[in-house]
Amino acid sequence: MAEVRLNDLVTGSFIKSTQRFSTTPHLIPVQVYVEGKDDICFWRKFLRKYDSKYVFNVVTNKVANNGDDGKEALMKISSLSLNKIVCVDADFDLLIDNYHTYTSLLRQGDFIINTEYYSIENILLRHESLYRFIHSIVQEMASFDFNDYLNKFSTAIYDLFLFLLCSLDCKSTDFGFKQFNDYINSISIRRDNYSDAFIKFSEDYHKDLKLEFQKYKTEMDKYDSILRTKGYLKYDTHKLLQGHILFNTVLKSLIVFECNVCKNQKVADIYKRTDIDILQKDSLKEEYNKSFGGYSSMHECIDAKFYACEYWDGDKVPQPVVAKLDALYS
Structure with missing residues (x-):
């Protein structure tokens, strides 16, 4: 039965x-x-x-x-x-x-x-939403160019991503999620000079995988064509990457850093005020710190608030x- x-x-x-x-x-x-x-x-x-x-x-x-x-x-x-x-x-x-x-x-x-x-994370991690997310936490606008960062990261990993797709399609044992994620984890995530870091990363993996790329050239070209037909260009790769990798490995450390920069600036601005005394400044700082919800770290705060989606307007969802x-x- x-x-x-x-x-x-x-x-x-x-x-x-x-x-x-x-x-x-x-x-x-x-x-x-x-x-x-x-x-x-x-x-x-x-x-x-x-x-x-x-x-x-x-x-x-x-x-x-x-x-x-x-x-x-x-x-x-x-x-x-x-x-x-x-x-x-x-x-x-x-x-x-x-x-x-x-x-x-x-x-x-x-x-x-x-x-x-790939997932809801990829939608929530569009650069427009990232600025609103950070603002919702620290009440300040981040200055880091997340759009440029994501575009250059995506372009740098594009061929590696094509290789992952064709390897999964061919059920190859040469390359899979573990190897792909190991490469992504090896990137030196830097707020400054990230362009140079991405260029070096791309050059390095192209050298490492030169023979494999030659072996799978036809299949990689096939997936390049599939992505372009669907409207994805090289700088869109972050939309198709595993969402948890994009959040936890590629972006979270930068989000934490930007939040801390904005937080420190907010506190500094409080103490620059000339219209209130030191006790009032201390009180404003304490009130501001309470707005983070009592989390033990900025990292913990970001993890807790990301999926709550309070910062998200429900926009930038793919048209289909x-x-x-x-x-x-x-």
């Missing part, structure tokens, strides 16, 4: 039938399944644009059905409809054919929404994601 999962029994029709018993009977209920708790605030905030007609209950499979979290579990959920949808990270399923057993379903499913970029949701709920 086939196993019956709880989420199979909770159909779209059942969810819609709860509308008349809800506290908002004028709104159409929609159950939205996401991969994990870190995804809830992102999707909840983005879906607000449809709040005039719908009420979205954004949940994990574990909480809603005592099932497994994660993309693979969500891709097994059946009976999807306008009232029951799944929102997942795209990963490489839009780039590599048959990357997973569910790749075609993810691409074609009417009620399966994917991020288009917007278009698909607009078609369903506008």
